[in-house]
Amino acid sequence: QVQVVESGGGSVQAGDSLRLSCAIPGRTFSNAYMGWFRQAPGKEREFVAGISWWSGITDYADSVKGRFTISRDNGKNTVYLQMSSLNPEDTAVYYCAVDKAAVIRPTSLGAYDYWGQGTQVTVSS
Secondary structure (H helix, E strand, C coil): CCCCEEECCEEEECCCCEEEEEECCCCCCCCCEEEEEEECCCCCCEEEEEEECCCCCEEECCCCCCCEEEEEEHHHCEEEEEECCCCHHHCEEEEEEEECCCCCCCCCHHHCCEECCCEEEEEEC
């Protein structure tokens, strides 16, 4: 079983920043695509950002472009989501996911093989 471990969530004020981490201890997926999703209360889970483990190519939802940055540390098997200029609409549970053998750079939930337990991000105005 693959462990996907998120951390870094919390409660912040509008305009603040947070960095989320996603670690996959003990495993390496050379062709993986790593995605961050979020789910707000009463809403569907949505794609936020993703990164190709091999190429480093990144993708972002329009709602976070210019504010969020996804990155990876291959040596630590860890992906980060740096979130800046947070606003209350960013409040959600954030999930990290792994598409272990990505052919494309997926934004749909069904493409992903492994999911973390989620970390809560709350932004107050």
